[in-house]
Amino acid sequence: MKYYTRKKLTYEYINSINTLWGGNKMSRFYCRDEELRKLNKRYENGKFECVVIYGRRRVGKTALINEFCKDKPTIFFSALNTTGKENLEALSKAIMSFERPNAESSPEFTTYDAALDELTALSKEQRIVFVIDEYPYLAKAKPAISAMLQHIIDHKWTESQMYLILCGSSMSFMESQVLGKESPLYGRRTAQFKIMPLDYRETAVFHPNLSEEDNALIYGITGGVPHYINKLDVRDSVDEALMENLFDRSSYLYEEPANLLKQELREPAIYNAIIKAIAEGASRLNDITTKVGEENSVVAKYLKTLIDLGIVKKETPITEKPGKKTIYLLADNFFRFWYRFVPVNASAIDSGRIAKTYPHAVKQYFPDYMGLIFEKMCQDYLLYYANDLPIELSEIGQWWGTDPQKKKQIQIDIVGTPVEGNDYIIGSCKYRNEKIGLDELELIREYAAVFGKGTNYHYYIFSKGGFTDGLLQAQERGEVQLLTLADIFE
Numbered sequence: 001m002k003y004y005t006r007k008k009l010t011y012e013y014i015n016s017i018n019t020l021w022g023g024n025k026m027s028r029f030y031c032r033d034e035e036l037r038k039l040n041k042r043y044e045n046g047k048f049e050c051v052v053i054y055g056r057r058r059v060g061k062t063a064l065i066n067e068f069c070k071d072k073p074t075i076f077f078s079a080l081n082t083t084g085k086e087n088l089e090a091l092s093k094a095i096m097s098f099e100r101p102n103a104e105s106s107p108e109f110t111t112y113d114a115a116l117d118e119l120t121a122l123s124k125e126q127r128i129v130f131v132i133d134e135y136p137y138l139a140k141a142k143p144a145i146s147a148m149l150q151h152i153i154d155h156k157w158t159e160s161q162m163y164l165i166l167c168g169s170s171m172s173f174m175e176s177q178v179l180g181k182e183s184p185l186y187g188r189r190t191a192q193f194k195i196m197p198l199d200y201r202e203t204a205v206f207h208p209n210l211s212e213e214d215n216a217l218i219y220g221i222t223g224g225v226p227h228y229i230n231k232l233d234v235r236d237s238v239d240e241a242l243m244e245n246l247f248d249r250s251s252y253l254y255e256e257p258a259n260l261l262k263q264e265l266r267e268p269a270i271y272n273a274i275i276k277a278i279a280e281g282a283s284r285l286n287d288i289t290t291k292v293g294e295e296n297s298v299v300a301k302y303l304k305t306l307i308d309l310g311i312v313k314k315e316t317p318i319t320e321k322p323g324k325k326t327i328y329l330l331a332d333n334f335f336r337f338w339y340r341f342v343p344v345n346a347s348a349i350d351s352g353r354i355a356k357t358y359p360h361a362v363k364q365y366f367p368d369y370m371g372l373i374f375e376k377m378c379q380d381y382l383l384y385y386a387n388d389l390p391i392e393l394s395e396i397g398q399w400w401g402t403d404p405q406k407k408k409q410i411q412i413d414i415v416g417t418p419v420e421g422n423d424y425i426i427g428s429c430k431y432r433n434e435k436i437g438l439d440e441l442e443l444i445r446e447y448a449a450v451f452g453k454g455t456n457y458h459y460y461i462f463s464k465g466g467f468t469d470g471l472l473q474a475q476e477r478g479e480v481q482l483l484t485l486a487d488i489f490e
Contacts, residue, residue, distance in 0.1 A: 032064050043072065043163055050153060050164045051166070054171055054193075056311075057309070074130075075119070075130045077132050079141070087142060091115050130163065135174070146183060201385065207234055214234070216374070219377070224333075228256075231245060243355060247341075257338050264309060270298075271306060275311065275335060276291075278328055313328070325401070345361055367433070371431050373431075375413045391425060393419070414426065414427030425459075427459070428462070430462065432463075436461060441480050459479065461480055463482070463484060
């Protein structure tokens with residue numbers, strides 16, 4: 001059973017953020033105030049803390065930690081994807097730069113035990129924040145480090161003023177090797193934060209003066225990843241930002257997918273082929289395998305890695321168990337956008353013609369591209385922002401299956417399941433300019449009958465382009481709840 005809460009964004013909140021940062025968009029540290037509050041509350045109690053912070057790359061973990069560490073005595077050690085010896089040298093420098101910030105050179109510890117003992121001595125004198133960023137790199141280079149930390153926590157740090165932060169981008173490693181029962185560190189953490197991308201409303205905080213449609217598109221391009229929002233750097237026009245900061249071979253975002261895959265993976269070519277296959281519409285394992293040209297077992301292994309990185313996700317119809325209906329989708333909107341629009345336009349980008357071809361080669365396809373994005377936005381609206389829902393939501397997602405009478409596949413964009421009872425929310429999402437009419441209400445009623453679970457349905461229709469008079473009258477009769485793009489941003 002799942003319960004959902006989220007900070008509701010208001011114009012007062014947005015203005016307070018802009019005031020805090022003096023209106024300087026370059027700072028752009030937004031929407032992590034709740035995490036900061038909790039981290040600071042733990043700091044103020046003066047007791048030992050072991051805080052685990054993890055999440056996919058670029059999501060803002062290090063930015064959150066840096067913001068928290070402002071004006072606090074901090075030893076920040078960023079682990080390297082290299083040997084244990086070189087990591088010990090880097091750890092030594094981090095400790096010594098804290099102890100002797102003005103020294104031109106400093107001694108190095110000969111063992112990890114000696115470095116940890118020095119941290120113990122420092123934590124007896126004052127409250128110390130000790131950050132190990134990219135902890136999986138250190139654990140790979142020095143496999144015994146988790147057991148060493150467990151020992152020193154149990155015997156020395158529990159009674160100290162140490163504030164330990166373990167941060168990592170490999171979500172599977174952090175969940176199994178740090179938080180999992182098999183880890184030596186199991187039971188030692190005092191808090192954990194899984195840092196997720198921002199939702200569509202939080203993404204809009206970066207550009208409060210833009211239209212709802214522009215902010216929806218920015219969310220659709222960046223997926224709410226703060227790093228990508230900053231790098232896209234939209235000022236007045238999303239189109240101009242795309243031309244300058246993505247559809248240009250010299251831009252950072254143009255190289256981002258390739259660089260990220262090279263950084264994380266040993267065989268980026270196969271991963272690249274899998275991502276491309278999914279972006280082009282292959283969603284089932286057999287279809288992906290056929291496009292990639294590898295065995296099912298090989299592709300399944302690579303898919304698991306992409307899921308661990310937060311690039312790919314598995315989905316099953318809500319209320320059903322994983323099985324034959326399970327599909328694979330791109331979880332990372334930026335990868336989805338890049339693979340949808342960059343490779344097919346590579347020659348125009350290379351030759352400098354993209355500005356001329358952009359309107360008909362890219363922009364005209366935005367409504368179609370935004371379809372899945374809009375569904376996620378509407379689901380998040382119901383989960384986090386909607387008031388006076390007819391049921392207490394447990395879960396929300398898509399459902400698809402076969403209509404036995406018409407012998408055809410159907411899909412319901414939104415199914416909201418109840419915490420208790422037999423009432424369900426059934427929803428449809430249309431990201432197009434034309435108004436939606438009564439036929440859509442009749443269609444989702446038909447689909448709800450095929451879905452077949454529950455005894456009572458509450459119908460919601462979301463539309464970018466609005467609704468016909470007939471459907472508005474149905475809302476007045478209490479048959480359906482209608483929401484526009486502007487409504488879900490309010």
